[in-house]
Amino acid sequence: MFSFRSRRRSFGAPDIAIDLGTANIIVAERGAGTIFNQPSICCFETGVSTNLVAAGSEARAMIGRVSGPFRIARPLRGGVLSDMAAARELIRFATRRAGGAWRVRRARALVGVPNDATQAERRALTTAVHDAGLGHVQLLPEPLMAAIGAGLDVDAPRGRMVIDCGAGTTEVVVISLGAICLSSTARIGGDTLDEALLEHLVRRHRFQIGRPGAEQLKLELARLGAADEARDRAVTIKGLSLAAGLPETLSIAADELLHVCEKHLQAIVGIVIAALEHTPPELSRDILDDGILLTGGGAMTGLLSRRITEATGLEARIAAAPLDCVAHGLAQAL
Numbered sequence: 001m002f003s004f005r006s007r008r009r010s011f012g013a014p015d016i017a018i019d020l021g022t023a024n025i026i027v028a029e030r031g032a033g034t035i036f037n038q039p040s041i042c043c044f045e046t047g048v049s050t051n052l053v054a055a056g057s058e059a060r061a062m063i064g065r066v067s068g069p070f071r072i073a074r075p076l077r078g079g080v081l082s083d084m085a086a087a088r089e090l091i092r093f094a095t096r097r098a099g100g101a102w103r104v105r106r107a108r109a110l111v112g113v114p115n116d117a118t119q120a121e122r123r124a125l126t127t128a129v130h131d132a133g134l135g136h137v138q139l140l141p142e143p144l145m146a147a148i149g150a151g152l153d154v155d156a157p158r159g160r161m162v163i164d165c166g167a168g169t170t171e172v173v174v175i176s177l178g179a180i181c182l183s184s185t186a187r188i189g190g191d192t193l194d195e196a197l198l199e200h201l202v203r204r205h206r207f208q209i210g211r212p213g214a215e216q217l218k219l220e221l222a223r224l225g226a227a228d229e230a231r232d233r234a235v236t237i238k239g240l241s242l243a244a245g246l247p248e249t250l251s252i253a254a255d256e257l258l259h260v261c262e263k264h265l266q267a268i269v270g271i272v273i274a275a276l277e278h279t280p281p282e283l284s285r286d287i288l289d290d291g292i293l294l295t296g297g298g299a300m301t302g303l304l305s306r307r308i309t310e311a312t313g314l315e316a317r318i319a320a321a322p323l324d325c326v327a328h329g330l331a332q333a334l
């Protein structure tokens with residue numbers, strides 16, 4: 001069982017907090033608050049040596065538009081580190097503006113990590129943070145940090161269920177007395193929904209769009225899906241017609257694409273139900289009274305909270321700033 005308070009005592013005051021997510025990286029510095037919040041993306045020029053050309057928002061604008069020696073890289077896949085060089089360079093880039101006195105003695109860093117990350121995945125993340133120029137690293141579980149960042153009193157002797165819906169992972173945890181009592185993680189999230197929409201368009205309409213286009217489509221569907229009357233509307237998508245081999249604008253009923261989204265949401269609901277089945281009775285009673293808290297970017301679609309409530313009968317509440325909960329929790333730990 002992870003206990004936040006016991007781990008903190010042996011670490012001393014940290015200087016910097018890093019929420020390195022599959023989609024976004026947020027860095028907070030003690031005394032200065034958030035100093036960086038941008039997409040987790042790098043663009044490298046590969047040649048004799050590999051150089052970072054751009055990172056964050058600038059690199060995101062390059063997706064699908066680079067060729068030759070340029071390579072777009074994302075440090076994480078499915079919530080865990082998959083590209084060491086990209087992680088190191090992105091963390092270095094994101095922390096370069098930090099100006100604390102710790103620069104002289106190398107920062108102590110708090111870094112969020114999925115609760116089910118393996119020892120090898122934890123070691124890789126720690127190495128990437130060290131290689132980026134930071135000193136002592138402490139890894140903290142993202143769903144617990146999300147709960148703290150959302151304002152839950154995690155130290156109370158009360159069962160709290162939190163679902164952190166990221167781009168690469170969905171984590172369902174039950175927290176009591178400052179510790180995670182039960183945890184279930186699936187490597188699904190906003191990214192897998194983007195991919196499902198891409199595949200649907202190719203299979204059903206022979207129409208190709210890029211990853212940023214798929215994410216934009218998902219965000220539009222999230223808006224439309226929240227209002228039942230909007231389901232009849234059509235969405236227009238710009239991309240490449242594979243049949244004609246030409247750029248085209250495709251118009252599709254929102255309802256058809258919302259079916260793809262619903263499949264994804266049902267997979268998340270399935271994880272929540274499985275976690276509830278394994279929750280001890282006293283904690284279940286607390287969750288019955290307090291409901292479930294949703295954090296992470298994927299929680300922002302009102303559809304997910306609605307489907308969870310329909311399936312479980314429990315109130316599902318979306319945190320005030322879902323995208324920032326983990327970073328806020330880590331910043332509080334600073």
Ligand SMILES: Nc1ncnc2c1ncn2[C@@H]1O[C@H](COP(=O)(O)OP(=O)(O)OP(=O)(O)O)[C@@H](O)[C@H]1O
Pocket residue numbers: 020021022023024025076078079080165166167168169170189190191215218219222295296297298299300301322323
């Ligand atoms: N309004 C919205 N509706 C649905 N999804 C959204 C919305 N806004 C953002 N997202 C999605 O949320 C995801 C990013 O969330 P978040 O920043 O919490 O993930 P992350 O921490 O980078 O990922 P992970 O924790 O899995 O490594 C992206 O897939 C993004 O498209």
